[in-house]
Amino acid sequence: MLGCETKRGACMAGSSRKPSGKLYIVRHGQSAGNVARDVAEANGDELIDLNHRDADTPLSDLGWAQARALGDWLAGLPEDARPDAILASPFVRAHQTAEVLAEALGFDPKRIEVDERLREKEFGVLDRYTRHGIQSKFPDLAAQRGMVGKFYFRPPGGESWCDVILRLRSVVDGIRLTKPDCRVVVVGHQVIVNCFRYLLEGMREEDILAVDREGDFPNCGYAEYDIDAGPPVQFALRHGRFVAPTLESIEVTSESDVPTGPR
Template identity: 55%
Template sequence: MPQRHPLRLWVVRHGESSGNVARDAAQAAGAARIDIPERDVDVPLSALGHRQAEALGRWFASLPDDERPNLVLASPYRRAVQTAEHIKGAGGLASGTPRLLIDERLREKEFGILDRLTRVGIEQQHPEQSALRHDLGKFYHRPPGGESWCDVILRLRSALDTIGLHHDGRRILLVAHQVVVLCLRYLLEGMTEAEILAVDAEGDVLNCGVTEYAFSATAAPDGGLALVRYNFVAPLEAGGAPVTSEPDAEAAAT
């Protein structure tokens, strides 16, 4: 019988993006809006983000061929795709790995009317949303036109079902975003709202940080994925690429 789980699963946040840099500038200036010319989906990696992704790719390349990812799924956002392409370009994938698969269910959390606003901007322009988020908490708060964490979790349940149905037994690399990494931990480890928010409160998911799971026959009654490591950045340090932890531009305010 198929195990309905990957043999190995790596969940990677994209490298530092130009949106992360713009967010820092806006926060430092006390500005209401983050100055990003592109749509969020089109925001590219920064120069440092390219270096981080290349360093991570070299770390994957250092593994034996039969231990590297042999399937890659990525968010359609440019910064995630670029990160995946750098990993491939550095030789980080197993021989015969098929082309990159884009899955829109791995996209960034959508922020609706709060898009590109700093915390200052939200408090100035949408004080009612600031108050509502304070009352509900980030797990359940859904800004108009946007998503709550629960909405992200709903689409990720579907993505995991697809992986189990079509890609069981593979070594899979997912390249996505901070909230996606956290919501996948919530699902894969059977966490509660309080438990995953406690993880979130400990600090941001690092750019090109690796969260790794391995199949274990004892992880659940019928087997499942067990956490190996979270927010692992030794590959970046070894590759000489500085570690960064900036929230995505829109997530910085939420």
């Protein structure tokens, strides 16, 4: 992983105090898939009408506006809180969001660190099915998911929340090792935000499911942590579900990501 500008310690060059940083876990702006999903659910369709794979789903017009609003907010933060590093999921909607943030912060887009471990949860055979479609086409899987619960349920060819958490553990370790004194933005997806919270706050299954029941995470909202560079490196929650005032002036959305299978 690249450092903010340089390697560990350089962010605090010339300072005698202990290095410290920030971590912002951002959900991408509203996507065209979010819009298509709402239409399919409202019509009672079994499948979401998309002409491309989930990884290629772009931002909607509103999603672009949300990303710009968040970028304006982050760029206006005090210097000791303003991001100096961006990590992003390779999925188009997340990377487009990251590019808008980079522009607002005055970054070269080449500084965005694309990391496949930040990709959306994989839904396997349930990809693109609505809730109605899953009940209709895969009643046995729907029953199994009801018994096992969303935290442990893994659809054929897909992932459970635990699988996502496993790949994110190494992302957190990388931040601890190379960016504890930097101000890092991670742009990912709804499940990614929740799974980061699970890891960084030392949660158990019941804790993160309680957070999930609060509602879908806002598009271009973020969870914010202070990083104490230690040793040991520690993360302290400041905001679990923050929506920037600049975003509220556009429109706040929180639709589930596509595919719509059990998250």
